[in-house]
Amino acid sequence: MKLTVNGTAHEVDADPSTPLLYVLRNDLGLNGAKFGCGLGQCGACTVMVDGKAVFSCLTPVMLLEDREIKTVEGLGTIDNPGPMQTAFIEEQAAQCGYCIPGMMMRAQSILEANPDATDDELRHGLEPNLCRCGTHMRILRAVSKARTLMKSASAAPAVERA
Amino acid sequence: MNISTPLNATRRGFLAGTGALVVSFAIPAVAQEGEVATPATPAPQNPDLPGSLAETPSLDAWIRIDANGKVTVFTGKVELGQGTKTALRQIAAEELEMDPASIELITADTGQTPNEGYTAGSQTIQNSGTAIRHASAEVREIMIRQASEKLGIPAEDLRAENGRIVASDGRTLGYGEIVADDLLHVDATGNVPLKSPDSYHAIGKPFARVDIPAKVTGGAAFVQDLRPEGMLHARLVRPPTYTARLVEIDEDAITSMPGVVTLVRDGDFLAVIAEQEFQAITAMRAAYATAKWDEKENLPDQNDIPAFLESAVSETGSVASVGAESVSGARTLQAQFTRPYQMHGSIGPSAAIALFENDAMTVWTHTQGVYPDRDALAEMLDLPPEKVRCIHVEGSGCYGHNGADDAAADAALIAKWLPGKPIRVQWTREQEHLWEPYGAGMLTRVSATLDDSGKIVDWRYDLWSNSHSTRPGSAGSLMAARLMGRHFQLEPAKLQISPSGNGDRNAIPLYDIPNQRVNWHFVPDMPVRVSALRGLGAYCNIFSLESFMDELAEAAETDPVEFRLRHMTDPRARTVIETAAEKFGWSDDPLPQGRGRGFAFAQYKNHAAYLAIALEAAVDRETGIVKISHVACAVDCGEAVAPDAIINQTEGGIIQSMSWTLYEAVQFDRTRIQSPDWSAYPIARFSAIPDSIEVAVVDNPGTPYLGVAEAAQGPTGAAIGNAFRHATGKRIHDLPFTRERVKTVLGV
Numbered sequence A: 001m002k003l004t005v006n007g008t009a010h011e012v013d014a015d016p017s018t019p020l021l022y023v024l025r026n027d028l029g030l031n032g033a034k035f036g037c038g039l040g041q042c043g044a045c046t047v048m049v050d051g052k053a054v055f056s057c058l059t060p061v062m063l064l065e066d067r068e069i070k071t072v073e074g075l076g077t078i079d080n081p082g083p084m085q086t087a088f089i090e091e092q093a094a095q096c097g098y099c100i101p102g103m104m105m106r107a108q109s110i111l112e113a114n115p116d117a118t119d120d121e122l123r124h125g126l127e128p129n130l131c132r133c134g135t136h137m138r139i140l141r142a143v144s145k146a147r148t149l150m151k152s153a154s155a156a157p158a159v160e161r162a
Numbered sequence B: 001m002n003i004s005t006p007l008n009a010t011r012r013g014f015l016a017g018t019g020a021l022v023v024s025f026a027i028p029a030v031a032q033e034g035e036v037a038t039p040a041t042p043a044p045q046n047p048d049l050p051g052s053l054a055e056t057p058s059l060d061a062w063i064r065i066d067a068n069g070k071v072t073v074f075t076g077k078v079e080l081g082q083g084t085k086t087a088l089r090q091i092a093a094e095e096l097e098m099d100p101a102s103i104e105l106i107t108a109d110t111g112q113t114p115n116e117g118y119t120a121g122s123q124t125i126q127n128s129g130t131a132i133r134h135a136s137a138e139v140r141e142i143m144i145r146q147a148s149e150k151l152g153i154p155a156e157d158l159r160a161e162n163g164r165i166v167a168s169d170g171r172t173l174g175y176g177e178i179v180a181d182d183l184l185h186v187d188a189t190g191n192v193p194l195k196s197p198d199s200y201h202a203i204g205k206p207f208a209r210v211d212i213p214a215k216v217t218g219g220a221a222f223v224q225d226l227r228p229e230g231m232l233h234a235r236l237v238r239p240p241t242y243t244a245r246l247v248e249i250d251e252d253a254i255t256s257m258p259g260v261v262t263l264v265r266d267g268d269f270l271a272v273i274a275e276q277e278f279q280a281i282t283a284m285r286a287a288y289a290t291a292k293w294d295e296k297e298n299l300p301d302q303n304d305i306p307a308f309l310e311s312a313v314s315e316t317g318s319v320a321s322v323g324a325e326s327v328s329g330a331r332t333l334q335a336q337f338t339r340p341y342q343m344h345g346s347i348g349p350s351a352a353i354a355l356f357e358n359d360a361m362t363v364w365t366h367t368q369g370v371y372p373d374r375d376a377l378a379e380m381l382d383l384p385p386e387k388v389r390c391i392h393v394e395g396s397g398c399y400g401h402n403g404a405d406d407a408a409a410d411a412a413l414i415a416k417w418l419p420g421k422p423i424r425v426q427w428t429r430e431q432e433h434l435w436e437p438y439g440a441g442m443l444t445r446v447s448a449t450l451d452d453s454g455k456i457v458d459w460r461y462d463l464w465s466n467s468h469s470t471r472p473g474s475a476g477s478l479m480a481a482r483l484m485g486r487h488f489q490l491e492p493a494k495l496q497i498s499p500s501g502n503g504d505r506n507a508i509p510l511y512d513i514p515n516q517r518v519n520w521h522f523v524p525d526m527p528v529r530v531s532a533l534r535g536l537g538a539y540c541n542i543f544s545l546e547s548f549m550d551e552l553a554e555a556a557e558t559d560p561v562e563f564r565l566r567h568m569t570d571p572r573a574r575t576v577i578e579t580a581a582e583k584f585g586w587s588d589d590p591l592p593q594g595r596g597r598g599f600a601f602a603q604y605k606n607h608a609a610y611l612a613i614a615l616e617a618a619v620d621r622e623t624g625i626v627k628i629s630h631v632a633c634a635v636d637c638g639e640a641v642a643p644d645a646i647i648n649q650t651e652g653g654i655i656q657s658m659s660w661t662l663y664e665a666v667q668f669d670r671t672r673i674q675s676p677d678w679s680a681y682p683i684a685r686f687s688a689i690p691d692s693i694e695v696a697v698v699d700n701p702g703t704p705y706l707g708v709a710e711a712a713q714g715p716t717g718a719a720i721g722n723a724f725r726h727a728t729g730k731r732i733h734d735l736p737f738t739r740e741r742v743k744t745v746l747g748v
Ligand code: FES
Pocket: A034, A035, A036, A037, A038, A039, A040, A041, A042, A043, A044, A045, A046, A055, A056, A057, A058
């Protein structure tokens, strides 16, 4: 079957009931989405599907043909990090970092839907995602910084055009 | 912030980077102590040398320089998310006069690095950091001496700069040009002066963590991310209880499932191995559904842990006995506190990869101790230790002895059945919740006497607890070894009273109290599996002590901060107490109904970091919800190598301890553990996170490093208890402060 991940179409050979998480990690070699519980309780596996945050551990690939899947790898690269990634690096918002890609994808989905989401809305929106290291304060700082960086990033091309 | 080019080992491809064993290398062959009660560290060869140089004195065990001037630093410690990889580079770079980012750092690998036992007890910077600091200074001096000979210039006219030796006449020599074969194969002297704090360029400076860029961009950062060529996926089928025996499993039904390579059965150890991960999961589920086990009732009553602990005492150890046996005073108070079993609960369940090839086992593991784990694995596998290599790769956050060593054993046991195939074991969430060793349940009783002037004149403290460490060293610590046909047994737990403490960690109050009796009533039986969880006994002991200090302050009609200062002469302790109070804006001004302030202090282990915390909590009587609104904390851990990492870890410790204190208790009936996931064992989510947490680092440049990573656990719990008391007039003595308990205590 065909899956579109981070803008690239992939032909994958997997049982249609396989949760997206395992296809991303094993078939496509993408490390961003993490296995945390497989139960929809922790958010470590969060990715975006058509702009919405979903638990990839619970979403079988058969539901995902012709949908746009985005993982943390789709936000930028280590040499050219996107706004969300830059915000997390600048705020040093990680301890072990295992929960972080899931946090970033959920925050990204909130901010893509509402670029002006308030700090309270961001905090509330992150509720499904667990962090055991207690990095919450920094994660919150990073996502509000990302809000600012995303705005200037989306403003930049407009300036160039003008 | 100085964001250096990340030295990202993971980008080079994992197996390629660690495949070759380095030979001719100065790792001493050391005997492990193999004691369950203390982490296994090698015996000192030269006890006078600083930090871990005492056990591993040779400079080239720590630092090597190649002909191109590339400097590689080796540590036996591991990254657990505490920023070690960055902080140790900063330390080496300081004395070697280099950019931290230009230094390569190799962490725990029995094939390459010194044996530093476990990365535990907040001792990485204290032990490894101190060793690397001194080794780096000695290497720098050796470089200067050599350059002096080569250039014919007196050493006084040479200095190190940017990885080179620079002469006053402008000539320079790179470290790579100076280094010769055995130059660094000498023992440290311990006599080389360290740089003075006013000339630091790396220590104490903000430095971006080297591991973060890969972690936020999908780099292979964790053991869970390794996918060696030809890897097979294994899933375990654990018994329903610790001691259940496998009666029956329809092996053919499982092995005939799609993709299943085999089913490994060794006694009560059961695992399915498949080509693809989801195939392994599907087969595992089928095996869980059909395997029949014989289980017994042998867990204690969860609702009466004190009764179990009191009934199972084997011996009582005196932790402290100071001053007079009996003292009379104005007033005697007493109280009892309990703590349930609590989990590490890493967000990523344990995992490992093992490969058995040419009669040798290699295991990639997120263990905290590659050497002790290697010895335990060798015993289990019936292999000589030199045929087992353990390579540390990061796992999800580690807060003590979790499932890491077990997963390594699971992978190794399976790999031995399937030579030539890398075997990846990934625990499920339920396995992590049910099978990790928990932080031990505890009971404490305290009584104290105040004199007429409101000073504590007598202190009695009794605690009941298991040992808080059942770490490997021997096979019986590994779950796979216990389940397999040979049924290794856990070594019997022994009571040990040591300066760092175990169940008795921080049982002795740091305050000036003339007469003290502190006893540990030792419980050897461990029907619920326990081991080291961040802080060991310190969390419950400090919760008890510091809750009780507030009770005494009230009896003495004194402000709690004032009362603590009255009993404290240590100037560093006083400074953190005063700093936390000041940052918080401590006062006795009235607060709105249902809100309260709480304060607590401890010096972790009574010899590591000093930490004081003040916080405000709101208690909702109707729902029983306790919400912490803001927190101020002051911490002194000696010279602050990486202040941002100290703040990060302290914030994390505060939030984790808040979660333990408000929500967490392992659930069980008389047969099974009953909290297999996050719904049965809830932890703090964003809605519970305080509005602000301020951490002030009290820096003491030039003073020894003091372990800090676990310092917040105890004081945070006590400060919450004290804030609850202030808000409601009631004290909760039993952890955690669940909504039901809050409502019961408030009579709602
Ligand atoms: S792994 Fe998907 S929610 Fe936990």
